[in-house]
Amino acid sequence: MRARLHNTIWGTVAWIAGIIFVFPVIWMVLTSFKQEQAAASNPPSWTFTPTLDQYAQIFDRNITPYLLNSLMASIFSTLLVILLATPAAYALSLRPVAKWTDTLFFFISTKMMPAVAALLPVYLLAKHLGMLDNIWTMVILYTSMNLPLAVWMMRSFLLEVPREVLEAGEVDGAGLITSIRKIIMPIVSPGLAATALICFIFAWNEFFLAVNLTATAAGTAPIFLVGFISSEGLFLARLCAAATLVSLPVLIAGWLAQNKLVRGLSMGAVK
C-alpha cells in the first residue's frame, strides 16, 4: 500500500518533470500557430485563434529546396553508410580480421577528431574541384561523419547472432548468402533500421559543415534557419513554424528508434 502511494507520488513528479522539459517544444509548436502579434506579446498569450499563416509564409519564402537538399543529403549518406558499415561490422565481429580491435579503435578515433581541424582542407579541396555548394560533397562528408557510429553499432547487433546457429547452418551447407538471408538478417534487421534512423538524425541536424560549405544551391534545412538569428525585425511565430517543420522528420525518426537510441548514441556500449 505504502509502496503504491510512493509510486503514485514519484510518478506524478516524473510527469511534471517530463512536461517541464518538453515545454519549450510545446511552446514552439503553439507559437507556430499564432499570428505574429500574439507571438510577441508580453505577458505570453495562452489563448489564440490558431492559424496556418506562418507555415504558408515559410513555404512562400521557399523552404522547399532546403528541405529537399536535407532529405537528399541525409538519405543518400545513410544508404552509403549502411552499405559500407554493415560488411565492415561483419568483418569485425562474426568473421573477424586479425587486428579487429585496432580497426575498431581507428574508426572511433575518426569520430573524436574535431570537424574544425578538417574544415579548411575540405573547403579548399571542394573549392578546387568546384564542389562547393554541392549536395554530393555533403553526402560524402556526412557518410564519413556517421561511419564510425554505424560500424560500432552494427557490430554490437551482429554479435547477438548466436554462433552455434551460424555454424550449424554452415554444416548443413548454407552458403554465405543463405546465412545472411535466413539467419543474420532476421536477427539484425531491427538493429539495422535503428542504425539507419540514427545516421539520418545526425545527418539531418548537421550544421557546422553545411553552413561553411553550402550556400543557395545545396543549403540544407538548418541553413534556412540562419536567417532568423538576428533579433532585429524578428518574426517569432514564423521562426517557430520553420523550427517545428525542420525538426519534425527527426522527431519522428527519433521516436521510432527510441528503444535503440541509447545503444546507438553510446556506440553499442549500453543496451
Added chain:
Amino acid sequence: MTTMVARRDERTQAPVPPTKGGAKDRWVRRAPLLPALIFALVVTQVPFLYTLYLSTLSWNALRPGDKPFVGLDNYITVFNDTRLRSALFNTVLLTAGAVLFSIILGLMLALLLDRKFIGRSIVRTLLITPFLIMPVAAALLWKHAIFNPAYGLINGIFGGSTDWISSYPKAAVIATLVWQWTPFMMLILLAGLQSQSTEVLEAARVDGANAWQIFRRMTLPHLRQYLELGALLGSIYLVNTFDAIFTITQGGPGTATTNLPYEIYLTTFRKFEYGEASAAGVVVVILTIIVATFALRVISSLFRMEDNR
C-alpha cells in the same frame, strides 16, 4: 574504448579469435572491411595531413602572392595568442558546465523513470524530445522565445526585463546545451539503472537497508561506469559545440562565449588566416587526443581495480 566500458552481457559473445589461415583466407576476411576502411582513411586522414602541411605556411587568403614556408611560426603565434587562450578556457568551461549539469539532471530523471508508474513510456518519450530538436532550431528557440527580454517566456512568466543573453551569456549557452543533452545522459543512466540486479536490491531491502543507503552504497557504485561513459561521450560531442555559439551569442559579448571551434571558424572565414587556423586546428586535435586517451586510461584502470577486488 567502449568494449572496456560495456558490461558483460549474457547475450553478447566475444568474437572468435581469428584462426591462422592462409593468405587467401585472410584476404577473404578483410574484403568486407576494406571499402569502409579506405573511405574513412581517405576522407578523414587526408584532410588532416593537409592541415598539418597548411599549418607550416604563412598564408592569408586576402594577401595575394606566395605562401612562404614558415615552419612552426604559426604554432608560436597560436600559443601566444590571448584570444585562443581565452577560447580554450571558454571551451573547457562550457563543456564542463554542460556535461556536469546534464549528468546531474539526467541522473535525477533516470531515477524517476526507473520506477513503475502510469504512462512511464509517454514520459520517457517527452523527456527525449529535446534531444531530437535540431540544434540550430533549439538554439534559436531558446534565444528568441525564452531568453528574449521583451517577449521571452522567462520574463513573460516571472516579470522583469533582464536581457538574459547579454547579462549571462555563458549560462544562457550552457542552459540551452543542458536542455538538449540531459535526455542523452538520462538514457545512458537509465540503461545502467535497469541493468542492476533486482534480487540484490531486494535482498538489501530485506536486510533493512533504507533507500538512501541502497542508492549510496549499491546504485551509485554500479552506475559509476555509466556516469563515466556519459561524461566521456558528452564531452566528445560538446567540445565541438558550434551551433549554439554561432546562433545564440556569436561568441560574444566580446569573446565571453568564443570557444575553440568558433574561434577557428573566425580565423578561417573572417580573418582568412589559413596558416594560423590550421595550426590552431592541429592543436585542438592534439588536445582532443590527450583528453580522450586520458579519459580512456582512467576508465580502464578503474576496471582493472574492480576486477582485482
